[in-house]
Amino acid sequence: MQKALIDPFQRKIEYLRVSVTDLCNYRCGYCMPEQGVHPDGHHKEYLSYEELARIIQVFVNLGVTKVRLTGGEPLVRKRLYELVAMIKPFAGLEDIALSTNAHYLEREAEALVLAGVNRCNISIDSLRPKRFENITRGGDLHKVLAGADKALAVGMKPVKFNMVVMKGTNDDEIEAMVDYGIEKGVEIRFIETMPIGPAGVSMMDQHYSADKILKRIKAHIGSDLIPSTDRSDAGPARNFHLSGTHARIGVISAVSDHFCASCNRVRLTARGVLALCLGQEDAVDLRTPLREGVSDSELEQIIVAAIARKPERHFFRENVHNIEFRQMVQLGG
Ligand code: SAM
Ligand code: SF4
Numbered sequence: 001m002q003k004a005l006i007d008p009f010q011r012k013i014e015y016l017r018v019s020v021t022d023l024c025n026y027r028c029g030y031c032m033p034e035q036g037v038h039p040d041g042h043h044k045e046y047l048s049y050e051e052l053a054r055i056i057q058v059f060v061n062l063g064v065t066k067v068r069l070t071g072g073e074p075l076v077r078k079r080l081y082e083l084v085a086m087i088k089p090f091a092g093l094e095d096i097a098l099s100t101n102a103h104y105l106e107r108e109a110e111a112l113v114l115a116g117v118n119r120c121n122i123s124i125d126s127l128r129p130k131r132f133e134n135i136t137r138g139g140d141l142h143k144v145l146a147g148a149d150k151a152l153a154v155g156m157k158p159v160k161f162n163m164v165v166m167k168g169t170n171d172d173e174i175e176a177m178v179d180y181g182i183e184k185g186v187e188i189r190f191i192e193t194m195p196i197g198p199a200g201v202s203m204m205d206q207h208y209s210a211d212k213i214l215k216r217i218k219a220h221i222g223s224d225l226i227p228s229t230d231r232s233d234a235g236p237a238r239n240f241h242l243s244g245t246h247a248r249i250g251v252i253s254a255v256s257d258h259f260c261a262s263c264n265r266v267r268l269t270a271r272g273v274l275a276l277c278l279g280q281e282d283a284v285d286l287r288t289p290l291r292e293g294v295s296d297s298e299l300e301q302i303i304v305a306a307i308a309r310k311p312e313r314h315f316f317r318e319n320v321h322n323i324e325f326r327q328m329v330q331l332g333g
Contacts, residue, residue, distance in 0.1 A: 024101070058296055063092070181249065190210065210238070276307075
């Protein structure tokens with residue numbers, strides 16, 4: 001019989017987000033402290049590709065069909081395509097996606113696709129080079145756009161852009177981003193700032209609601225947005241077609257409208273901690289038992305017991321000021 005991970009609220013867990021590092025070459029204000037995160041300890045703190053692949057294999061045995069590689073910045077870790085090639089043959093794994101800032105994507109995209117990555121999400125909060133550099137504290141917009149073009153050229157499909165909308169910082173670019181998405185054939189996803197980690201909490205005064213974003217887009221295109229009926233790839237996003245175009249946009253309104261009832265995911269950190277909810281502390285260490293030599297079936301039991309502890313929902317809205325216990329770079333978004 002096919003195994004499945006079902007949590008206490010009858011949600012089927014089919015999606016594993018894997019942060020392969022908590023380091024990043026950028027320093028987005030809502031995500032990273034200016035000085036970066038200091039990896040406390042040796043590189044042995046991080047799971048090797050072999051260890052990551054073994055945990056992913058057990059999840060796939062338990063019914064996970066989709067894996068997203070994220071970070072920190074996943075492409076900071078050398079030869080990420082090797083991990084992709086290790087997990088690609090797992091029977092039942094249908095989808096290997098990547099979340100990246102795209103700084104190194106032009107160089108890596110082809111090898112990643114050959115190894116088995118089929119799609120990617122790219123963070124891009126501004127189309128103005130100087131502003132982009134300020135938001136990311138040093139990022140290079142030209143490299144990012146070249147990375148996006150390369151991803152499209154080598155056949156990643158879809159390529160989506162994630163824009164965190166911040167009041168007074170980049171909210172004046174919502175319309176320009178919609179136009180860019182239409183021109184390039186990429187879906188733009190507008191994300192509300194989330195109060196995760198000290199960096200995220202510190203940016204909540206720039207929170208800009210998804211409803212306001214949608215109103216702006218409607219006014220810009222001069223017609224209604226057509227809600228997408230395709231839920232297969234939506235996750236926490238509400239997606240819309242732009243009439244008269246082939247383009248789609250999405251909004252992720254984690255704060256103003258929580259999406260927990262349909263949550264189908266858990267997160268594995270680069271140090272082997274299984275985080276059960278983006279906005280709650282509940283987590284289980286998988287690295288210790290792994291390194292103590294547990295069998296696959298013992299690892300399965302640990303994961304099944306962890307899923308039984310998955311919280312019902314986050315409380316971003318209620319606790320906007322105190323979700324500082326973990327950083328987004330560890331959780332991988
Ligand atoms: N470095 C990669 C990137 O930037 O796409 C992957 C990791 S990043 C943590 C994943 C996503 O989380 C990005 O789209 C980023 O914009 C988003 N993110 C990080 N901190 C956030 C926050 N406080 N609120 C909303 N989104 C956030
Ligand atoms: Fe790095 Fe991505 Fe966080 Fe920006 S959002 S600091 S690119 S991990």
